[in-house]
Amino acid sequence: MEGKNLPIIVVMQKDSDIERNIPRGGVKFFGDVTPEVQTKVCQDLENVQNYYKDVFEENDKVPAVGKVVVKEEAIAKSHKPRDLFRYCPIIGTEDLNEIYVKVTKKGIENTIELTKMPTSEKVKANLTVVKEILPIKTDDVISKNLLINKDEDDFSKIKKKIKIKLFDFDDPFDNEQINNYVLSKLKDIGLENSVKKITYGERINYLKVEVQSYEQVERIASINGVKNIDFFRDYSLPVGDVFSKSVPDWKYDSNVRTAETVIGIIDGGISDNKFLASNVIAREEYVDKAYQNREHGTFIASMIQFGNQLNGINENDARLFNFIDIVAIPNSDEKYGPVDSINEEELMEIIEDTMEKYSEKAKIWNLSIGIKDRTCTDKMSDLGVFLDYIQDKYGVQIFVSSGNTKEDYLREWPLKGVETEEDRIVPPADSLRAITVGSIANKESDDTYVRMFQPSPFSRRGPGISYNIKPDVVDFGGNVHMDGTTKNVGVIGLNSAGECVEGVGTSYSTPRVLQKYACVYDDMKDKDTLLTKAMIIHSARMNSRDLFEKNQDLIKYYGFGMPSTNSSDILQCSDDEVTLVFRQKVSQGFHLEMVDFPYPKSLIYNGKYHGEIGMTLVYNPILDVNYGSEYCRVNIDASFGTYKYGPDGKVEYKGQVPIETSWDEKYEKSRVENGFKWNPVKSYYRKISNRGINVEDGWKVRIDMSPRSGMVPPQEFVLIVTIKDPNKNDIYTEMVNGLRDRSYILNNLETRYQIRQRQ
Known part of the structure; x- marks a missing residue:
């Protein structure tokens, strides 16, 4: 058959595809819980408390923010020290190894007591995650770009468009307290008449302020609750010769x-x-x-x-x-x-x-x-x-x-x-x-x-x-x-x-x-x-x-x-390839498994699987700007591979199409693994070598979803799988028949081309 004129196949979701996740047990320690470790955490917390002493004495309802720096090897979501900071809850992150926590006088005191007398193995493990705990200081708040423009001539161009972002405590009462507190401090600086609130949705909030000097920027940066100070950029059309x-x-x-x-x-x-x-x-x-x-x-x-x-x-x-x-x-x-x-x-x-x-x-x-x-x-x-x-x-x-x-x-x-x-x-x-x-x-x-x-x-x-x-x-x-x-x-x-x-x-x-x-x-x-x-x-x-x-x-x-x-080349197949679309959703606590998935017969010979497999996974995860480098709050992974039954009847599964995650050596492996894996667009590819893959009991498609924290709604995704035969056999028909024989529910991806062919 010449050209691409066969429809892409949409594989529909079945209730039987949904499997409950098996909980993973155990906690991980990143060192010993020694008196020195406990003392260091307590001292850091006391330093944070002393730094915000004036804030807490002025109004004990106004929260402040501490920055918890975790060890580089502990940046995965599963190692966040949530149990240790139960009284100073996590409200966001910045870099992958930096966590923001809400701190109050009472919260710090309770956390110090918990550090001295850990109540669980999780708390003890959390103590080994922490590298240091710091208050938010002026240098943390002023952006690098604003710092570059601090000279008088440069600053005069941006002083009327200063952008302030406040910490979001994910609590209406706390946010109102910090907003009123910051506005009162801006009034003390003499800026009450130059403040404009800008809001889009629930998470995008700015204060636009006109200042007279860079010294006022530094005073703003010292206000508790201010997360970042920058300036609104100007945009213009590119200039180029034609x-x-x-x-x-x-x-x-x-x-x-x-x-x-x-x-x-x-x-x-x-x-x-x-x-x-x-x-x-x-x-x-x-x-x-x-x-x-x-x-x-x-x-x-x-x-x-x-x-x-x-x-x-x-x-x-x-x-x-x-x-x-x-x-x-x-x-x-x-x-x-x-x-x-x-x-x-x-x-x-x-x-x-x-x-x-x-x-x-x-x-x-x-x-x-x-x-x-x-x-x-x-x-x-x-x-x-x-x-x-x-x-x-x-x-x-x-x-x-x-x-x-x-x-x-x-x-x-x-x-x-x-x-x-x-x-x-x-x-x-x-x-x-x-x-x-x-x-x-x-x-x-x-x-x-x-x-x-x-x-x-x-x-x-x-x-x-x-x-x-x-x-x-x-x-x-x-x-x-x-x-x-x-x-x-x-x-x-x-x-x-x-x-x-x-x-x-x-x-x-x-x-x-x-x-x-x-x-x-x-x-x-x-x-x-x-x-x-x-x-x-x-x-x-x-x-x-x-x-x-x-x-x-x-x-x-x-x-x-x-x-x-x-x-037509994107929306249709030739007979020596087959493209499958999975337009489905996966819920928290569950994964999808499509077992006994067919593989084209023409690509199975000499006891081996052969061919070329490409997969693309795309989804729109929940996003939260409060979490900096952890902006993507949901991860979905796809896997297509072989399984066999062991002597004990248990299923042994191996993904056969690897995800592409190659980056420079200058990027630390832990950061790539714990950053890239949250990419909402993923690619998987394998050109099976002449040695082939050993024939097993079958193939399956698996989809996993994991949020960084909290409860999330079911997550929609699109997975596209293309299998190609380098020998140009008609694997399209083989694959479609194999799916139907195994009771998979199939639809053609309806396009103008299919409609025109039926007319």
């Missing part, structure tokens, strides 16, 4: 069908040129006409609409999309006209306002912006957190670029020299709900930094927070000559006059992936943003099998790879 480009083969075809799916673009605006004007069905203008520059937004829209045709990329089902045009970002190019920027606070307001109006009509949004002077490292950016909140609240999928490096930092390939943090992704590319897109080169010449299909010299890399994979995927965004110019090695789009021009940047690779996502979403009968995300990432990963087989560490630059151009 060149006129002749594309003689491109002709606008007015007969191309218009998709049902609508796309939103939050940018500098789409021009009313003859090729795009008729597809802009709504527009909101937040930028004064004098400061508008629609070149960037027009290029983005044209990449979605005509990017394949303009760049000579074959597609088998061209379509046009209607747009909602949000003119939000002012001009930043002095050569174009008056320049301005947009404040982070204003941008958040615009995005929220936009979603209130248009999220029902448009579920897919492009936002190609970033901050050049702040790379993403150990904690989520505020805009990244905000975009996660927006996507959860309004059920939309946002696409963001990984960001472009500074002009004086362009990367050759293979990488030369020592890897630095200069080219890490920038906010809001760390958004976990968003699909973050990097760039690879579509052209090359003798004097370009990189070859075709290699990471563009300007494309920022991962990882994201807690070693999460960012960018998620890549697409064509151009190259750079060694002299810094980009002519003839970029991607082609349209300018505001409707003329063909060439440019480079992750801003232009991002809409290319968005277009692929929109086509898949548009072709699904039942629209599903999470499933579409999983399909796009799975396509990218399966296209990158050879790349990552050579070096898994390339995932920092490529994400999971580049998705296929045509939605």
Whole structure:
């Protein structure tokens, strides 16, 4: 059978798949509980109590915060010292080895008594976890970026947009007490008339303050309850050269069908040129006409609409999309006209306002912006957190670029020299709900930094927070000559006059992936943003099998790879492969087991299993900004492997498709294992060698879910499994028949292609 024209199979969940977890027993000690250990903990607690003495004497209802630093080897969630700190409850975390606890005078006294006379083995084990306990001091509160701007000239630019975050005690009474306490202290400093409260949802809360001097910032930082002081960033459009480009083969075809799916673009605006004007069905203008520059937004829209045709990329089902045009970002190019920027606070307001109006009509949004002077490292950016909140609240999928490096930092390939943090992704590319897109080169010449299909010299890399994979995927965004110019090695789009021009940047690779996502979403009968995300990432990963087989560490630059151009290649199978979708949910305290799972007969010979297996797992975990590096609060793991019955009748199971977790040696193993494993997008892959896998009693699929703490609702997930036969046998039919013979409930993933074939 030629080509891909067979439907993807959806495996439905059965009650019999649900199994209760077997509790794990025992506690783990990280040293001996000696008098010296107990004395050290007591002394640390007494120091914290003395530090907050004035706070407790002023009002004993006002809580304070202690920072518990745990030993590096004890950063796993199961080792959190909850029993020891039962009177000073955990309210959050920062780095993976730092825990915030609520402290009061009485709570500290009770914890000291518990330390002196432990009441259980768990308390004793908790004592061996603790490295030190500290109060929150001024140096902990002031951000590095604010510290860099403390000089008078720099500070004058940001003093009217100081951002304060308070500790969240996860208790309405405590939060009210600390809020009133901080406001009273701001009044003492003389700032009561310059405070503005900013709130989004339950977890995003800021105080915006105008100060007169850096000395006032230091006084704010000394207030009990203040967690962080930073400033609201300004955002502007990327500035880059574009060149006129002749594309003689491109002709606008007015007969191309218009998709049902609508796309939103939050940018500098789409021009009313003859090729795009008729597809802009709504527009909101937040930028004064004098400061508008629609070149960037027009290029983005044209990449979605005509990017394949303009760049000579074959597609088998061209379509046009209607747009909602949000003119939000002012001009930043002095050569174009008056320049301005947009404040982070204003941008958040615009995005929220936009979603209130248009999220029902448009579920897919492009936002190609970033901050050049702040790379993403150990904690989520505020805009990244905000975009996660927006996507959860309004059920939309946002696409963001990984960001472009500074002009004086362009990367050759293979990488030369020592890897630095200069080219890490920038906010809001760390958004976990968003699909973050990097760039690879579509052209090359003798004097370009990189070859075709290699990471563009300007494309920022991962990882994201807690070693999460960012960018998620890549697409064509151009190259750079060694002299810094980009002519003839970029991607082609349209300018505001409707003329063909060439440019480079992750801003232009991002809409290319968005277009692929929109086509898949548009072709699904039942629209599903999470499933579409999983399909796009799975396509990218399966296209990158050879790349990552050579070096898994390339995932920092490529994400999971580049998705296929045509939605039919993503949504359909050929007969020598079978793709299964598990769109299910798993509950706390349980796991899913699909036993006696079939394996294609053509891939079983000489007493061995053979073939190629790729799996992609995607889910939207509960997120909590109060927990810093532990922002993701739920972990799901998937496993596909073989089992056999031992002599005693017990089942011996072995996962046969490993998760991909390769990172640099400079990252400590414990941090990778306890950070990366919470990644809400996971990839598993195995190309079984000629030696094969020994035939056992059967295969099974297993799904496990574990929260970091507390009770969580059932967690939805998408698992996609593709099995391929390198010998091109018809394993599709074998797999479908095998599933039916074992009473699995199957549906075809209904798409426009299947509907059209039935007509």
